[in-house]
Amino acid sequence: MKPLLDTCGRAWIRFWHAPIDPAPLAAFRQAFAWTLLIYFVAWARSADEWLTDAGYHPPASLDPINAPHLPLLPASALPFVGAIVFGCLLAFIFGYARRVVVWVLVAAAIHALLVDPIAAFTINRLFVIGLFILAIAPEPDMPDSQPVQRAWPTRMLQVLVVSQYFASGLCKTLNGDWWGGEDVLWMQVQGIYMTDAAAWLVRTLPHWAWTVQQQLALWFELLAPILFGVKKLRPLAFVLGLGLHLVVAVTMDQLIYFSLQMACFYLLFIPPEWARRLAPGGPR
Structure with missing residues (x-):
């Protein structure tokens, strides 16, 4: 037993x-930062509402969970805060004072998450977690000019995304009709997030096609630890996984940003030589 x-x-x-x-971690970092920049620019137009x-x-006396947990910003400060965040994002992407500006981005992500809990979704929480892990990750060592890094930052992010999938599949199994129902996805794409593409697909695709997609999504999430854990199954x-996020991006309004964010995590599982082609500048 001891051996x-x-x-x-x-x-x-x-x-x-x-x-x-x-x-792979460097490729993830770049893709994650670009996704955050795209998300930031898209939602900056309504930043005053957030x-x-x-x-x-809502006031804390009425709804203590969804009330602001941090002070709201004065409207006059928004342009300055936006410029700082935008500048820090560009610096982070292009490698200027990365160890410093990442903490500004962590603070900004936490503030956006806690100042408006009603508007904050999974994407906001994943930005906080992902940026924090990148902030505390050690710099790569350079023995014999071949950079190496401790595995734990990459492993934490890998475990995060796999856990996200598995927990989602488990919730679908234990609650609702995903396990035995045939039209759950077909009905969901007709909800408040419905896009023009979703409307066309609902009219065009046969009903069984939605059932197949529903079952593929459920089993992918439940089997995510095996599918990502076994290299030959990746x-x-x-x-x-990317097919799932493509469907989400096309059929559900505004969820393209979440799909982009989740796609970033797949870079953590690709071979290093592929990652170097995507991030040719290398770890910095």
Whole structure:
């Protein structure tokens, strides 16, 4: 029994702390930052509704959970705050004072999350978590001019996305009609998020096509730990997962940003040589 425990312990330590190629994490960092920039620019037009008293914010006496947990910004401060965040995003993307500006981005993401809990969704929480992990990740070492990095930042992000999928599949299984129903997805794409493309697809695709997509999504999420954990199955995970997010982006209004964000995590699972082609500047 003890040899088995020792073997498991060494495997556990190796999983989290073994030196690995930092290229996939660097590719993720760049894609994640670009996605945040796109999201920031898209929603900056209505920033006053999120961050100032121009929008709806319930008082704490009425709704303590969804009331602002941090002070609202004065409207006059929005241009300055926006310029700072925009500048920090560009600096982070292009590698200027990255270790400093990332903390400004973490603070901005936390403020946006807590100042308007009603408008904050999964995408906002994932930006906070992802940026924080990038902020505390150590710089790559350079033994023999070959950069290596401790595995734990990459592993934390990998575990995060796989857990996200599995928890989503588990909730679908334990609650609602996803397990036995045939028209859950067909009905969902006709809800408040319905796009013009979704309307066309609902009219065009046969009913069974929606049932197939529904079952593929459910089983992909439930089997995500296996699909991503076994290297030989990762191509299937990529096809199913990116296909899922493509459907979400096309059929559900404003969720293209969430799909872009989730696609960034797939870069953590690609071979390092592929990642270096996507981020040719290398770890910095």
